[in-house]
Amino acid sequence: MSAQKEQKMEGLGLEGIGDLSGLLNAPEGTKGGAGPLELALDLIDEDPNQPRTEDNPGFSKASLEELAATIRHRGVKTPISVRENQDEPGRFIINHGARRYRGSRIAEKETIPAFIDNDYNEADQVIENLQRNELTAREIADYIGRELAKGVKKGEIASAIGKSAAFVSQHVTLLDLPEPLAEAFNSGRVNDVTVINELVKAHKKNPDEVVAWLSDDDQELTRGSVKLLREYLDDKRKHEDEERDPNTVDAFTGQTDAEDDNDQEEEGADTPPKKEPKEQDPDKLKKAIVMVKHDERMGRLMLNRRPSADGWAWIKYEDDGHEFEADLGTVELMAVMDGA
Known part of the structure; x- marks a missing residue:
């Protein structure tokens, strides 16, 4: 391949598979056309409503410094996507590419290659980040929460971002966690959405036991460990029901189970006979x-x-x-x- 062809290929960002996504996602008006524009960084603003938050791992200082080092050496190979700022003519808002934008600023670049795509919304940002696995569970939950607050139904949200209704429902759980579970999740001790949902179910039935289990800082919070916890709690509850102490005093009657049984035996004839159970209709399901x-x-x-x-x-x-x-x-x- 000639040096001229290599330069063209490099300018299109074809030297790495990861860079192809920028071309595939480019708006129709720029595909196969004049290519991206070189926009001044000073004319570009980040989207205040973008789904990724400041504590996203991709925005960490170390991650951005690493990206800036590659930009200093090679430049930005995959153009970012921006839309025109309707409130400030002549300025642009980032659709996708905030990390490349920040890395370019750290690298002290003055411009960045960009496609202008005015047909872009928050759902598109979520979809693109989900496809790249760049959103945390909290960021996904916050986006779903904002949509629910607008009156959007779970099924509609699922369709908009290409996920199942179960995916949406699991993340909705993160919006209103019991305090001990919220602490474990917010601290980063557990990030698996399935683990959180399983803990929520266990906490509803056995809150004290789950809190005590979580209080052990050495306890690993994995799908396997939570499954064992739930099985243990279920077995414990069944065992307690089977071995109820006959001398336990009932808080309402003031009698033990044994005394209550004796009273029923003494009443004998005064106790009305039990009704014979009705014969089950073989053509009907009881449950x-x-x-x-x-x-x-x-x-x-x-x-x-x-x-x-x-x-x-x-x-x-x-x-x-x-x-x-x-x-x-x-x-x-x-x-x-x-x-x-």
């Missing part, structure tokens, strides 16, 4: 369970939980008990059985 298959995993419809939109339903997996909302179009009906 219907609808078994389904989703993503090749068996589960059951949660008929007592209201979905967020028509055509959706809550499902509980049989293997790990995970609860989520799914489009019924992605669910296969397997069986209807009696759960009585």
